[in-house]
Amino acid sequence: MKHTEKELQALKDAVSQMWMLVMSQLEKSEQAFINNDMELAREVVSREKRVDAFELKIDSDCENYIALYAPVAIDLRLVLSLIKISITLERIGDFAEGIARHVIDADCATIEPEIMKELRCEDMFAILRSMLSDSFTAFYSEDTVLSGRILSKDDEIDHIYRRSIDVLAEYLADHTSLIRCGLKTMLLIRKLERIGDHCSNIVEEIVFYVDAKVLKHQG
């Protein structure tokens, strides 16, 4: 392997590591949420700094690569997509932290489990987990066959999100003492919905890198 290829591989490896970290942050925030585990939630909050550090390092390494090697064609597309993917992963990391803080704030001790079930937060978590790991597989194997499947999962996320607004509104009309909890829960669901969007953006970047096609803003 030529040294320029090794440098590129190192950039890719850093993004892979960041991806692993963000997947683990998301999974831990999910577990903390489901089990109301404060300890785990605090761990997620404290590890958020590591996600930020990855983003800064990848950003500056990519800048250096462009400045020194003036990449073109697939190499240029890769570096551009690595920059955008790492920015997007950092945002997903922020949302995982936000979910952990939601658990720590403990504003929803008295909400009924049935309504939480109806809001389908756990389903959203499961779908997001698979979107993030499928997109990692697509990135790592440079194969975009999974992209359609990942993007359609985001449609499902959007569907659950829209429905949750109705469910919550109806519930809160009869449970005004839980308004604060309801608002916080809505913010939580909104975060999950945004993670879905970010996963879709990542898929678009992978398609740009691998196939040189631009999917953005078409749907």
Place this chain on the structure above:
Amino acid sequence: MIETKHIDFYYGAFHALKDVSIRIEPHTVTAFIGPSGCGKSTFLRLFNRMNDLIDGVRLTGECIVDGVNIYNKSVQVDDLRKKVGMVFQKPNPFPKSIFENVAYGLRVNDVQNKAFITQRVEESLKSAALWEEVKDKLKKSAFELSGGQQQRLCIARALAVSPSILLMDEPASALDPISTSKIEELIHVLKQEYTIVIVTHNMQQAARVSDRTGFFMLGELVEYSDTKKMFLNPEKVETQNYITGRFG
């Protein structure tokens, strides 16, 4: 406009260009890139019949400049070379003054009018972005200029006879970054008036100056497309390997 149709070119038994067809629009810059020995210079030299000077060459296919097949018997090579100027890799000023270098093309074409010659020399030196640097020493020998200035002098010499097409074979390969960027700026300005075809080994230079890029390999035109597309998303894997440095 330049157009070639199914050009095959041989040096003796050696098949140097294989079925090359291309269209070059007026007022554009076209860059040819490719590994050493792939036939870029050979192809460029076809456009002003510079290859005619070499023994044992053979050409089939058509090379059409402004609607005329320049290899027709009726075409006068001198007239063709007035229309299609050329600048080479190494600056090659004549052992004459700066003024006479630029005036050379006019004199061999029997232009007598002194005022006209003086005017053309000044215009050409200005177009070549050299006037300010030499206007006070036009009588000095061209050899007293730096390499970058000599190259711009050669460009001025080519421009003096008012060509419509300018061929450049690695015009900046022996120059420092400042002279290189002057030549590149010049190419950018000159394309308003001329059609420019440039051969370069510097990939970034091709990307910076050209509208269209042709990639040659082993005498074949592998890919020819908009420069932006070529450098972001080339069609052929050979092109990609070459421009990303994975060749060989």
